[in-house]
Amino acid sequence: MIRALYRSATVPGTKPPYDTLTIKVYYPAQFTDSPMERNTGVIPPDRAGAPYPVVILLPGINVGPEAYQWLAESLTGRGMVAVTYSWIAEEMPGFISLTPGVDLDRVRPETFGSGPTCPALRPILEELGRLNHESLLAGVLDLDKIFLGGHSAGGTMALQNANPAWFPQVRGVFAYGGHTGASTMLGWPERTILPVSGEVDVLLIGGTRDGVIEASSHRYGDAASPTGPVARTFDAILPGPGRGVLALIEGGNHFTFAHPADPTTGRAFLDHAPTNDEDELRALMAEMIGIFIQQPDALGRFVEHPLLSKFQLRS
Numbered sequence: 200m201i202r203a204l205y206r207s208a209t210v211p212g213t214k215p216p217y218d219t220l221t222i223k224v225y226y227p228a229q230f231t232d233s234p235m236e237r238n239t240g241v242i243p244p245d246r247a248g249a250p251y252p253v254v255i256l257l258p259g260i261n262v263g264p265e266a267y268q269w270l271a272e273s274l275t276g277r278g279m280v281a282v283t284y285s286w287i288a289e290e291m292p293g294f295i296s297l298t299p300g301v302d303l304d305r306v307r308p309e310t311f312g313s314g315p316t317c318p319a320l321r322p323i324l325e326e327l328g329r330l331n332h333e334s335l336l337a338g339v340l341d342l343d344k345i346f347l348g349g350h351s352a353g354g355t356m357a358l359q360n361a362n363p364a365w366f367p368q369v370r371g372v373f374a375y376g377g378h379t380g381a382s383t384m385l386g387w388p389e390r391t392i393l394p395v396s397g398e399v400d401v402l403l404i405g406g407t408r409d410g411v412i413e414a415s416s417h418r419y420g421d422a423a424s425p426t427g428p429v430a431r432t433f434d435a436i437l438p439g440p441g442r443g444v445l446a447l448i449e450g451g452n453h454f455t456f457a458h459p460a461d462p463t464t465g466r467a468f469l470d471h472a473p474t475n476d477e478d479e480l481r482a483l484m485a486e487m488i489g490i491f492i493q494q495p496d497a498l499g500r501f502v503e504h505p506l507l508s509k510f511q512l513r514s
Contacts, residue, residue, distance in 0.1 A: 201275045202228035202242045204335065208322035210300070213288070220286035220300075220319055222326060223264060225275040226336060227251065243335060248278050250341035252370075252492060255282045255323060257299040259351030259376075259457065261465035266457035267350070273485035277493065280340055282327070286319055297464075299353035306359075308386050311393065315365045317356040320347075324366070346492050347372045350456045351411070355379060358432065363398050371400035371441070371495075373488055375456040376409055378428035379435065380419035389420025392431045397439025402491045404484060405429035406451030407508050410471035425471070436513065442495055443513035446487060449506050450475030456484070475506060483507075 206222045229245040236242055254274050256267045264283035271281035289295045290303060300319030304310060315321065324345070331340040345368045349357035354377015361372035372395075379395060381387035395401055405412070409425035416423045426447050433445040452470045454460040455477050460467060473480070483506050490497050501510050 200228040200230050200242065200245070201225055201272050202244075203271075204241075206326050206330065208326040210286070210318050210322050212318065217286075217288045220284050220322070222282060222284045222323060223271075224327075224330065224336070225271045225281040225283075226339060227275055227278065227280075241335065244339045246339065249339045251278060251280045251339060252341050252344035252346060253280045253282060253327065254346045254348055254492065255284075255320070257317070257319075257347065257349035257353030257357050258283070258285075258297065259349075259353050259465070260298055261296050261461075262350065262353075262457050263297060263461060266460065269458050269481060270348075270456075270485055270488070274489060274492075277489045279489075279492065280336075282323065284319065284323060299349060299356045301352065301356060303385070306381070306385060311381075315362075316359045320360055320366065324368070343368050345369045348488065349374050349377055351376045351453065353377065358395050358401070358403075359393065361399050361401070362396050369399055371402070371492060373402035373404065373491060375404040375484065376406065376412060376429075376453045378403075378405075378412070378432040380421065380428040380432070382418050383420050384418065387419075391419070392428070392435045395432060395436045397437040397441050397443070399439075400442045400444075400491065400495060401433075401436055402444045402446070402488065403429055403433050404446045404448060404456075404487070406448045406453065406455055406473075406480075408450055408452040408471040408473055410469045411453035411466055413471075414466075414469040430509075433511065433513075442498075443511075444491065444498055445509065445511040445513075446501065446507055447509040448475075448480055448484070449508040451477070451480045455480050480506060 347357040354374025381391040
């Protein structure tokens with residue numbers, strides 16, 4: 200059984216009303232049919248497999264957390280705890296949006312590498328620590344096995360912040376439709392790809408029909424391509440003990456990873472139509488991500504998968 204509970208966290212250095220984010224924690228539960236459970240809807244965790252590794256899912260800009268519930272439930276069903284969150288912020292004057300949290304002052308050439316670029320992560324980790332100390336989920340979370348995963352800008356933030364120097368509890372990172380291409384508007388030279396730490400395992404997933412990445416290539420002084428920045432990010436993984444995995448999904452577009460997709464916000468109008476069944480593509484991605492976290496030595500099974508246009512391992 201899968202259940203979830205809510206918490207909130209305050210982000211230091213921000214001002215009301217943009218200083219609070221909402222966290223949803225999905226966990227394996229054990230229904231005992233007690234009167235309290237029936238009256239409150241609060242179901243205790245299944246402690247048989249605890250402590251569980253924790254996966255934090257970083258959203259795309261203007262993509263609600265419910266778009267990632269399909270993955271959160273899948274990972275929880277595989278014996279993990281999954282975390283989604285919602286944060287409304289004004290990161291650029293006049294632009295208020297749902298955001299994974301981006302510190303633009305730390306992604307410039309003169310500041311990049313000086314500290315985390317996603318201000319949401321530390322308060323989320325601190326709140327998870329409180330949950331694991333004194334709550335319904337006390338002792339259930341393995342906070343020494345944190346995995347970051349993200350979509351679009353959330354994938355970029357996950358990749359940039361999977362740095363053991365800042366978050367030593369992070370063991371791996373995955374991203375769909377996310378890359379580390381650096382914006383020329385922030386002062387970076389054209390075609391700059393920022394490095395990804397090779398100290399942790401990295402899984403990069405892209406879709407061959409990603410119209411949003413293709414239409415955004417000019418931001419990085421790059422040629423238009425739905426998968427080029429993702430592949431080049433794979434090449435920029437630094438040497439280290441971590442595995443590197445690149446998987447390009449045949450027929451997947453930018454919002455294949457978000458279900459149900461919300462066409463009323465963001466830039467979905469730039470996307471190409473998918474050319475494969477998206478339920479099948481999401482099932483493949485959920486399986487791949489689950490194995491990446493729990494059985495990374497088994498990733499070789501995807502080498503000849505018919506729904507992958509490219510699969511590459513680096514160890």
